[in-house]
Amino acid sequence: MWNSIPICTSEQARLADQKAICDYGIPSLVLMERAALGCVERMQSHIHPNDTGLIVCGPGNNGADGLAIARLLSERGFFVKIVLPDSNQMSSDEKVQLHIVQKLAIEACPLSACSLEPLLHSCDYIVDAIFGSGLSRAIHGQWYETIAAINASGRPVFSIDIPSGLDGNTGIAQGIAVKAAHTFALDCVKWGEISPEGAPYCGMLHRVPIGIPSVLHEKEAKWLSKSSLCQKIPKRSPFQHKGAFGRALMIGGSPQMPGAVSMASSACFHSGIGLLSVFVPDSIQTILQTRSSLIMTIGAEASKDGFSLTAYQQLQPILSRFDVLCIGNGMGKSPSTDALLQTALSSDATVVIDADAIASAGQHPFWLDREAPVILTPHIKEMSDLTGLSMQEIKTRPYKAVTSFCAAHPNCVLVLKSCATIIGYRNQLSVLFSPNSALSKGGSGDVLAGIVTGLSGWIKDPFLAAQFGVLVHSMAAKQAANPVSFTALDLIQNLDFVFEQFIK
Incomplete structure (x- = not known):
């Protein structure tokens, strides 16, 4: 229907x-x-x-x-x-x-x-x-x-x-x-x-x-649903090796917010990525190693609040190893975030920008004008930071805000998160309308960023990967028996069940 x-x-x-x-x-x-x-x-x-x-x-x-x-x-x-x-x-x-x-x-x-x-x-x-x-x-x-x-x-x-x-x-x-x-x-x-x-x-x-x-x-926006995507998702061959499903690097974390990059990386691994590394301040490297044995950790020089101002120098030499980068989860807004984002965007990899890195992108919009794809996942406040529009302007006509941004940055996929999430790319808009208070919890956005990053490793179409990620994220939340007690960690636990629906 x-x-x-x-x-x-x-x-x-x-x-x-x-x-x-x-x-x-x-x-x-x-x-x-x-x-x-x-x-x-x-x-x-x-x-x-x-x-x-x-x-x-x-x-x-x-x-x-x-x-x-x-x-x-x-x-x-x-x-x-x-x-x-x-x-x-x-x-x-x-x-x-x-x-x-x-x-x-x-x-x-x-x-x-x-x-x-x-x-x-x-x-x-x-x-x-x-x-x-x-x-x-x-x-x-x-x-x-x-x-x-x-x-x-x-x-x-x-x-x-x-x-x-x-x-x-x-x-x-x-x-x-x-x-x-x-x-x-x-x-x-x-x-x-x-x-x-x-x-x-x-x-x-x-x-x-x-x-x-x-x-x-x-030319108008289209309703996003399981039936609208089912035939578009590529089949994963049982004969391919882990490298064929992408190599991802997640850049983020701070002593105050180690959980954000931890949840994002876990969601990424549960979304089909072949190999996953995290680039975090060395002050929290042990925390990430303790929480997951599935990821490889790379410790960067830290300050008391997170990454040091020179951490980007450690990032630059390793970027060629990865197909997909995700940056922003739990980083905080600081000059080091700016430097790391600029470095990430200088690579040839697809870059997923979330959380604190979105405000940095808003201050330096020309960094987004690159040949390789960029996927941004702001909520309303972050969209305001990104575009300079007021939150009220965005809330009143979100489709206009997304359309204008995508026209200005044709290689960017924009995911504007709200009760009706809009995914925009060039002159295309896709909309998921599935309001759910189970997602009104800290960490839900980090999990979405991780899902989109994981999918981008093996779905080479960034617009399709973003749409699929938004839909999977929503379907995982629908499995909540009670939205009051549901957490972002439950989203990750439900991913296996959701992906099974598409395999069927």
């Missing part, structure tokens, strides 16, 4: 709709009928034959969708009542749908002439077809009061395209918004529906194809 699903801004969704009608000659009423059929088919799994539905239609084509849904429900034996906008607010398609409804004698009443409270009290469910994803103004007056009454009714709500009142791009309520149990995203998912602000209004999100040609969404 979620394979290659487009994720669009309101403007992109509207343009695709217009092109389908004007360039491909698909009548708007045909698209509307497909939308209504898809919604009704999905609704039937959640309503009972004896239920009474209240279809609340607003002005425009979202209201027209509601009228078509009311007709199809009636034809299938469901009892429905309709609340209408004033006729002078209706679109031409809405008037067509109303004419059919009137011929079928389905009960309908203009909002201005009916008493809404008794209708809400007597129904079993509500269809919200008031406003679509293109809403760009604050709601007030009778529609504000209507949405408030719907929310207060306690009845389950099915929202058509998007809960009325949500901004389709940001998910911010325009004064007020419907709180839906189910949302039927028509044709494409809107960015606002998977934002931290908008997702709670949507309830269960369903995508409903309506017949818009897929070619019209070729």
Whole structure:
């Protein structure tokens, strides 16, 4: 269901709709009928034959969708009542749908002439077809009061395209918004529906194809899922030696944070890397050796806070041994971090940049413009350090922040971590929407960096390795019996089970 699903801004969704009608000659009423059929088919799994539905239609084509849904429900034996906008607010398609409804004698009443409270009290469910994803103004007056009454009714709500009142791009309520149990995203998912602000209004999100040609969404973000990646992951030959699966070096650690690089290296080894070494301050080298017998440790000259300012001189001569480098976990922000990052990026290896090294990259963005791939894995605050954008700007339109960064740095893969994680590379965006509080724990990001590093050793496509790493990380968290007690170490323990799903 979620394979290659487009994720669009309101403007992109509207343009695709217009092109389908004007360039491909698909009548708007045909698209509307497909939308209504898809919604009704999905609704039937959640309503009972004896239920009474209240279809609340607003002005425009979202209201027209509601009228078509009311007709199809009636034809299938469901009892429905309709609340209408004033006729002078209706679109031409809405008037067509109303004419059919009137011929079928389905009960309908203009909002201005009916008493809404008794209708809400007597129904079993509500269809919200008031406003679509293109809403760009604050709601007030009778529609504000209507949405408030719907929310207060306690009845389950099915929202058509998007809960009325949500901004389709940001998910911010325009004064007020419907709180839906189910949302039927028509044709494409809107960015606002998977934002931290908008997702709670949507309830269960369903995508409903309506017949818009897929070619019209070729350049838009795509939904990341197991089914979308399964066929792309290369098979590991049983006849290959360890060197064929990559040689990785993880650069990080400090006396204050030895656990970060320890967890990252463990996750890397559990993600298929052939050989793994860690480059750490010699003051914590014994800690790493004690925690794992799987890794080779290289001790660098240390200061009291971590790496010394001259540690990069020890790093430079050994870089040619490795295919993949990971830098940043537990390092701290310091001049030594800058020097080590610059040295790592001077190599020919793929470089994964995480944690404290991201801020260093933000201060020296030209270091990122190299021929070999770079994968960066910031959360929102680190993205702000990287780009100079405010956290609010990034939160409001994360897709814009990722797109702009990838356009400026075409050899970089960017993984922006949030409840909807965006993976960007050049003009491609892939999105994993799988919110999980089990990942809201220290160390989760270090484990992701390790997974991506391990995968980059044997998956030579950095965009694919990043997508696979994000998906595997999320799937490992889903195995949590209880997100409260789940830790980053549990993520690593669950990796074997997750990778088995892809081998099958």
